[in-house]
Amino acid sequence: MNKGEINIPKGPKFLQNGGEMGRIIEVYDWSKHPLGVPEDWPLSLKMAVSNMLKTAFPKFILWGKEFFCFYNDAYRPSLGNQGKHPAILGEKFEDAFPELVHTLKKEAENVWKTGEATWHENQLVSIFRNGRMEEVYWTFSYSVLIGEEDETVGISITCIETTEAVRNLQLLQESENQLAFAIDAAELGTWDYNPLTNSFTGNDRLMDWMGIAKGMNISMEQAMDTIVPEDVYRVTSSINKSLAGRLEGRFIERFGIRNTRTNEVRIVQAQGKVRFRNPKSPYRITGTLQDVSEQVNYEKRLIFANEKIKKEEQNFRNIVYEAPVGIAIFEGSELVAKMANNSLLSFLKRESEEFIGKKLFESIPELKETLENFYKQVFLKRESVRGTEYQISLPRKGKLKSAYFNFIIHPIQILEGEVKEVMMVVNEVTDIVESKNELAENERQFRNHMQHSPVAMAILRGKDFKIELANNRMLNHLWGRTREEVIGKPLLAVFPELKNQKYPSELLQVLNTGVAIRDKSSKVEIVNDGISKEFYLDYHYIPLSDLDATISGVIVTATDVTDQVLYSKRLEGFAKELENQVTLRTNLLLDANEKLKDSVVKLKQANEELQSFAYVSSHDLQEPLRKIQMYSSLILEKEYSKFSTKGKGYFDKITYAAGRMRTLIDDLLSFSRSNDDITKYELIDFNEVIDQVLEDMAPTIEESEAIITVKDLPMAEAIFFQMRQVFSNLISNAIKFSKKDSRPEILISATEVEESQVQLMNLNHNKKYFEFLISDNGIGFPQGMENKIFEVFQRLHAKHEYEGTGIGLAIVKKVINNHCGLVNAESIEGEGATFKIIFPSKHS
Amino acid sequence: MRHLKNNLLVLTDDDPDDCEFFLDTIETINVEIPIRVFNGGDQLMEYLKNINSKLPDIIFLDLNMPVKNGFECLREIRSINRLKDICTIIFSTSYNSSDIELSYKLGANAYIQKPFNQEEMQNILKNTLDTDWNDPCSALEKHNFVLQA
Numbered sequence: 001m002n003k004g005e006i007n008i009p010k011g012p013k014f015l016q017n018g019g020e021m022g023r024i025i026e027v028y029d030w031s032k033h034p035l036g037v038p039e040d041w042p043l044s045l046k047m048a049v050s051n052m053l054k055t056a057f058p059k060f061i062l063w064g065k066e067f068f069c070f071y072n073d074a075y076r077p078s079l080g081n082q083g084k085h086p087a088i089l090g091e092k093f094e095d096a097f098p099e100l101v102h103t104l105k106k107e108a109e110n111v112w113k114t115g116e117a118t119w120h121e122n123q124l125v126s127i128f129r130n131g132r133m134e135e136v137y138w139t140f141s142y143s144v145l146i147g148e149e150d151e152t153v154g155i156s157i158t159c160i161e162t163t164e165a166v167r168n169l170q171l172l173q174e175s176e177n178q179l180a181f182a183i184d185a186a187e188l189g190t191w192d193y194n195p196l197t198n199s200f201t202g203n204d205r206l207m208d209w210m211g212i213a214k215g216m217n218i219s220m221e222q223a224m225d226t227i228v229p230e231d232v233y234r235v236t237s238s239i240n241k242s243l244a245g246r247l248e249g250r251f252i253e254r255f256g257i258r259n260t261r262t263n264e265v266r267i268v269q270a271q272g273k274v275r276f277r278n279p280k281s282p283y284r285i286t287g288t289l290q291d292v293s294e295q296v297n298y299e300k301r302l303i304f305a306n307e308k309i310k311k312e313e314q315n316f317r318n319i320v321y322e323a324p325v326g327i328a329i330f331e332g333s334e335l336v337a338k339m340a341n342n343s344l345l346s347f348l349k350r351e352s353e354e355f356i357g358k359k360l361f362e363s364i365p366e367l368k369e370t371l372e373n374f375y376k377q378v379f380l381k382r383e384s385v386r387g388t389e390y391q392i393s394l395p396r397k398g399k400l401k402s403a404y405f406n407f408i409i410h411p412i413q414i415l416e417g418e419v420k421e422v423m424m425v426v427n428e429v430t431d432i433v434e435s436k437n438e439l440a441e442n443e444r445q446f447r448n449h450m451q452h453s454p455v456a457m458a459i460l461r462g463k464d465f466k467i468e469l470a471n472n473r474m475l476n477h478l479w480g481r482t483r484e485e486v487i488g489k490p491l492l493a494v495f496p497e498l499k500n501q502k503y504p505s506e507l508l509q510v511l512n513t514g515v516a517i518r519d520k521s522s523k524v525e526i527v528n529d530g531i532s533k534e535f536y537l538d539y540h541y542i543p544l545s546d547l548d549a550t551i552s553g554v555i556v557t558a559t560d561v562t563d564q565v566l567y568s569k570r571l572e573g574f575a576k577e578l579e580n581q582v583t584l585r586t587n588l589l590l591d592a593n594e595k596l597k598d599s600v601v602k603l604k605q606a607n608e609e610l611q612s613f614a615y616v617s618s619h620d621l622q623e624p625l626r627k628i629q630m631y632s633s634l635i636l637e638k639e640y641s642k643f644s645t646k647g648k649g650y651f652d653k654i655t656y657a658a659g660r661m662r663t664l665i666d667d668l669l670s671f672s673r674s675n676d677d678i679t680k681y682e683l684i685d686f687n688e689v690i691d692q693v694l695e696d697m698a699p700t701i702e703e704s705e706a707i708i709t710v711k712d713l714p715m716a717e718a719i720f721f722q723m724r725q726v727f728s729n730l731i732s733n734a735i736k737f738s739k740k741d742s743r744p745e746i747l748i749s750a751t752e753v754e755e756s757q758v759q760l761m762n763l764n765h766n767k768k769y770f771e772f773l774i775s776d777n778g779i780g781f782p783q784g785m786e787n788k789i790f791e792v793f794q795r796l797h798a799k800h801e802y803e804g805t806g807i808g809l810a811i812v813k814k815v816i817n818n819h820c821g822l823v824n825a826e827s828i829e830g831e832g833a834t835f836k837i838i839f840p841s842k843h844s
Numbered sequence: 845m846r847h848l849k850n851n852l853l854v855l856t857d858d859d860p861d862d863c864e865f866f867l868d869t870i871e872t873i874n875v876e877i878p879i880r881v882f883n884g885g886d887q888l889m890e891y892l893k894n895i896n897s898k899l900p901d902i903i904f905l906d907l908n909m910p911v912k913n914g915f916e917c918l919r920e921i922r923s924i925n926r927l928k929d930i931c932t933i934i935f936s937t938s939y940n941s942s943d944i945e946l947s948y949k950l951g952a953n954a955y956i957q958k959p960f961n962q963e964e965m966q967n968i969l970k971n972t973l974d975t976d977w978n979d980p981c982s983a984l985e986k987h988n989f990v991l992q993a
Contacts, residue, residue: 622939626960629960629961630865630959630961630962632961633960633961633962633963
């Protein structure tokens with residue numbers, strides 16, 4: 001076979017103008033082919049081939065029962081570049097397309113048999129071309145070729161390869177599927193509105209949203225009915241704008257649609273595009289709806305959340321500003337204050353404008369020394385530093401004062417490994433530190449005090465009573481140990497001998513109950529250097545509570561009372577002896593008391609006897625005496641001259657004796673009367689008392705030529721006539737006991753007694769007392785007689801020397817005693833006497 | 845001496861010595877006036893209560909008497925309308941303040957302690973008889989109730 005050799009055409013006429021395939025058929029060496037050379041071919045074949053070659057539509061001919069292959073130029077591209085062309089020309093169909101023996105060859109045989117033409121559109125026929133099996137789509141028709149005697153002589157195949165069209169279709173289909181999938185996946189609703197026919201359609205999802213049966217055609221009005229009322233106007237006007245061609249026919253709107261069946265409302269985001277035939281006449285508007293209910297809700301929630309965050313941020317900011325700890329933020333290594341809260345400003349005693357925007361160490365230079373290194377460290381290491389109870393001197397009330405702070409300096413913005421901002425948090429702890437220092441000082445003092453206390457003390461800690469502390473007295477005196485021997489060791493390890501004594505169980509009890517235990521003169525045995533020593537102790541176990549009120553230890557205080565105990569034991573013996581003595585003496589005393597009682601009774605009787613004597617004397621003695629005197633006076637007057645001289649002498653003695661007796665009885669009466677009426681006090685003027693006394697005594701005074709000086713006297717509560725008696729007695733005494741060779745001088749005065757004296761004399765200190773002094777220049781009395789002179793019938797002189805009954809001063813003492821007063825006398829014998837009378841100004 | 849309306853004095857005292865002394869003394873001061881003497885309170889009251897009895901100008905009344913003492917008499921005299929205005933002067937040895945006080949309370953006009961000699965007795969009687977005891981100005985206070993010689 002000579003292929004590709006194209007000679008100048010000179011072959012049969014039916015191959016003329018047959019294109020490339022015409023020439024190939026012409027040059028084909030047909031001489032060895034069963035059909036023979038073309039010049040000899042039957043006419044029907046010639047006509048069929050000619051027809052085929054001259055057709056621009058791809059054609060193929062299967063000739064004869066053998067299905068010899070012919071095809072034209074139009075068909076040739078379908079055979080590919082490397083493949084059956086031109087080899088299959090004149091070949092039997094089964095040789096040319098062995099891959100189609102079971103498909104198309106059968107169809108061709110069927111068409112031969114029935115003579116009916118067939119039509120296939122886009123039929124997939126895989127053929128070998130371009131060096132491989134390719135899937136090729138064809139649209140083709142088989143029809144029979146008729147010979148000269150109406151017999152079937154071949155099959156004409158008209159075909160066109162539609163592989164590309166099919167492929168495009170397939171791509172289209174696929175992209176439509178993808179779109180649908182995308183719409184479905186995006187859960188979009190789609191809609192389509194024809195303004196000319198007022199027909200609105202939606203996809204199933206949209207119809208479902210609207211609550212309208214799927215696939216229905218509805219009017220725009222019906223569609224609008226599903227939009228929530230508040231959105232209808234906006235959506236309508238927006239659609240109208242789009243239809244009028246504004247916004248390039250775009251339609252974007254968000255609105256709510258309500259399901260007509262379930263009333264469920266969802267918010268949708270609608271997008272659409274109007275299509276125009278010409279700018280004036282829109283014919284379609286299509287678009288999508290996206291359910292954004294959740295998104296809207298989410299947005300709403302987001303807005304709410306944002307506001308909340310904002311609010312919380314504001315709150316946080318407020319908290320920061322109002323926080324009781326100082327907070328400040330500084331920018332850069334220059335430490336420019338960016339923010340500072342109120343507490344910080346108040347710690348530093350600065351106003352905000354004095355601090356913010358300024359460099360820290362410029363606005364508060366006194367901080368530089370203490371804080372600069374901390375800041376440097378923060379910038380260098382990019383880590384926070386903290387200071388605890390840091391002492392910083394700050395000006396307060398014009399003075400630099402030490403304040404204590406806890407602070408943290410913290411890098412809060414680190415960019416590219418470099419600290420840009422630091423935050424400082426400061427808390428003033430001056431109070432705490434000061435009280436801590438004070439506490440420490442107290443504790444130091446306490447420990448010092450304890451260490452040197454004369455009372456033995458120790459602190460035992462924990463269930464095994466570790467000796468935490470023991471003072472000198474405890475160590476040296478009771479324990480006989482050095483501090484190193486005991487501290488940190490359990491009590492019973494140091495003093496095993498205590499195990500058999502009551503103390504460990506008592507300590508445990510204090511630890512468990514928290515109730516202190518104390519005892520006195522308790523015996524304890526302690527072994528010291530192998531020798532057991534005995535002590536008697538007053539001790540006190542006090543529970544030691546921690547801050548959480550648990551009892552963690554016991555304070556022991558002990559006083560050594562061994563000596564006292566031993567003494568008291570010895571004393572017990574003495575005491576018994578003493579007791580016997582006391583019993584003995586008591587009995588003696590009781591006897592004495594009995595005797596005293598008897599004496600008192602006897603005294604009382606004597607007093608009563610005296611009283612009754614006075615009474616008797618007043619009534620009965622007076623009577624005969626008066627008669628003696630009365631008749632004496634009658635005798636004196638009428639019969640005296642008849643007496644002899646001797647008789648006259650005797651009579652004078654009778655008269656004198658009777659006179660004395662009368663004085664005696666009068667005085668006794670006065671003395672007994674001075675008991676009466678003691679309650680009848682009245683306010684009397686003592687000047688008047690003295691006046692009356694002086695008046696009564698006028699003859700005596702005159703006779704004695706006495707000089708009596710009376711200083712101004714006070715008023716006081718007293719019984720008038722008794723006081724008259726008192727002063728009368730004293731003045732008459734003073735005159736009576738005057739010196740024979742000189743004029744009596746008597747001074748009477750009174751003063752108020754000073755309070756100190758009142759107390760000294762054991763008088764009632766609530767009362768005012770007067771002191772009366774009656775002094776004379778008479779003979780006085782010897783020392784030692786000061787009390788005796790106030791006794792009844794006590795006389796210091798012989799009757800003939802100085803007259804008197806010896807009752808006068810007894811009356812004075814009695815009256816003054818009845819007036820709750822005191823009387824005493826002082827004298828230098830031969831120079832005079834002074835009587836002192838003291839009694840209260842008032843009695844109630 | 846002052847003129848006495850009824851011209852009668854009464855002395856009541858159980859002690860005959862005192863009565864004699866009283867009468868003798870009256871004589872020495874030249875007073876001529878009838879004096880009735882009773883030796884007991886009962887006799888005095890019997891006389892006074894008799895409507896026919898002549899009422900005295902002054903009754904001198906001892907306190908310490910048997911049967912009916914001076915206080916009883918005084919109380920009765922001051923309680924009987926016809927007698928209550930009679931001047932009654934206590935004439936007693938007692939100088940007891942309680943006796944003096946009770947006499948004052950019961951309405952005696954004055955109190956005389958029996959004197960120890962005639963001179964005093966004369967002075968007191970003179971004073972007593974010269975006083976118009978019915979004159980309210982003569983009424984004595986507690987402090988001058990006891991007459992001094």
